[in-house]
Amino acid sequence: MSSYTYKLYYFNSRGRAEMIRWIFAAADVKYEDIRLDKEQWAKKKSEMPFGQMPVLEVIDGNGTSTLIAESRAIERFLIKQFNLDGETDLDCAKIDSIQEYMSDLFRKMPFFESDLQKKEKLMKEAFEGPVAKAYEIVESQVGSSKYFLGEKLTWFDLAITAGSDVLLMFNPNLFEKYPKLKKLHSTVRCHPNISAWIAKRPQTPY
């Protein structure tokens, strides 16, 4: 067990910090969920590695503080602390691999397109093309166990569920052709720790 205490710095949104919050929730570990507004961030920015958030502050038993930037690096650190990875190195590689593929997909999504007409067209193309391809691949790898890799919850279950929540905002029919993923998504959201977090988290648009 780690003897660290944790402070998570991000904006008042889910965004790139939500998966980190889900990891804390799944592991049932306390942390300070610090949400900065624009003014507070402007003052804090220069203290942060790379001048960006999310940042996790990790304080050890001696009071020594370490700042970790970049959501993936924070997630990976916590996954180790809380034993949320696969059980074998090959299982870890399997979910790393799919997650890298999904991250590529998310980077290509037109979430930030400001021309709304164009955004609608690009979103439709994305859901019919790369999203469909990716979900088909992941669906084909979901087995009959409770979670993706078996009976143990791993970070990948959290990632595919939190990621799907984002896509569902743009396409409520996301799971139409993917019954196994739909079931996994529902299983993870109904995990007592995750459902408790979803119920109590601050309501923000994204």
Add this chain to the structure above:
Amino acid sequence: MSSYTYKLYYFNSRGRAEMIRWIFAAADVKYEDIRLDKEQWAKKKSEMPFGQMPVLEVIDGNGTSTLIAESRAIERFLIKQFNLDGETDLDCAKIDSIQEYMSDLFRKMPFFESDLQKKEKLMKEAFEGPVAKAYEIVESQVGSSKYFLGEKLTWFDLAITAGSDVLLMFNPNLFEKYPKLKKLHSTVRCHPNISAWIAKRPQTPY
């Protein structure tokens, strides 16, 4: 020690596979470095997860084969097998964090811009802006030890060196203001296993 045998599939280029080859070189572990031409790849593509390369085939002592796609996932798997990560979880997080930041940087580089005049302009802006900012940050974290984290070579030393090799193709003065990074780059390239690999690897333009 692992009892796996390895086959790496990629094109005949450094590209997204070179860091994987450096990891094998550093660890002095044998693997088959399979380089497919376009025709061979067209036939192989459908067998590969996600239809892309690099792919690492891992064969265990019983002859069971597993395919791992996505360069980062392959790297992470091998880093574990060959003990090339940091020694503490916080050290691992430190290099994960910088590497994620550098990966964001690389994704934004105009490597694939086809308009050569535009590419030159965009490259200049990138080197003066985000590349300079990133190298300043990394330079400030290089200590006086042999390698980035101390006396032990880690995957991050390989990543920053192989990554810098790519940037040096576009800007030979990359290290002008970063003497510590210049020294680290040279130390890694002079590591006996790495320099042997650089000397014997197939000569390709990128």
